[in-house]
Amino acid sequence: MDLTDPISIYVHVPFCRVKCSYCDFNTYAGLDTLIPTYVEAVCSEITGYKSNSEEIQVGTIFFGGGTPSLMPAKSFEKILSTIESTFKLQSDIEITLEANPATIDKPYLASLFSLGLNRISIGAQSASTEELQLLDRLHTFSHVTQAFAAATAVGFLLINIDLMYGLPNQTEHSWKDTLTQVVSLSPQHLSLYALTLEHGTPMQARVRSGQLPNPNSDIAANMYDHATSYLETYGYRQYEISNWAKRNRYHECKHNLQYWQNLPYIGIGAGAHSWYKQHRYSNTKSPYGYINRLIPSTNTNTNTGNKYPGSTAMIQSEYIDKTTEMHETMMLGMQLVSDGVNHSAFRSRFGIALSDQYKDVLNQLSLQGLIHNDINNVRLTAAGRLLANRVFSEFV
């Protein structure tokens, strides 16, 4: 990594009011009282990255979870000022809050906006009350419209709405209705995710026991197709398999682009993952264990001292060699449906032409009609998007 290249910072907030039926993220209900100590631990982990010899620039910060919007504004203030005193923030930094629409109001959003947060991602999931209940979401669609109006009123110009499709009992009609209602708000960004039945979740148990039907993959594919053409009609440009941005590139999520371009990021918090200094590493998942490892007064762990390149919370680390980094760059970059992987960026990063490194794979995928390979970049075709996982696996 060149010192002039900006990194990204992800801060994981592992607290939620309730655990949603489909969720297997590292997040816990009923632990809100831990928030002040957790914030202290987060600040301690950030400070551990301080180094006299480096002036690392940060281009994006993302507060994800969990439900970061359960934290009071003063927690964000503390974390942001710690980041600012540890790293160098770029003047056009993007700072995102992932928010549950039932947990935010105008005064709260105004406080966050005044702290420098400038992007908000609202977990709407659906406009249908039945579907929101099926997912065990605490909010209704009116919370979404209120949250959207409040965020706009206080000055957020980058608002994303997350939606889910392919739910048990969801019809194509209800999906179209959800899209219509969400597009009428005119958010700058949309993320659409197909439901995955995760192992050990209540939703998976209900499907297995026959209480709910298995999600139908053909119907889910139709929903995706409909979304693709519908959103295009309304001026949204698809730039990644699951992501659309309104009108121009300024509305794309810079933080996620960092992941897809396989550029460095530091994950802070319980269970957070990092890609930094040629290592992929992750922190302990338990919020108690995380606090225990980072705050000396609570530390009963003998395992002290920072571990290169992470913190005392790091429990696993792997050195990534250049060949693996190349494969990962291809697999991640191919998710960018309009940009794909750029030939000249690949050459300047790895010192070898992409067309030489992957000659046989590129020829084979081109012949099968799954990729476009022109002088600028390599990207998926419409057929390739439907078989995206197969295409990605060819680069391993």
Ligand code: SF4
């Ligand atoms: S709000 Fe999000 S992170 Fe929390 S339980 Fe629900 S899906 Fe999981």
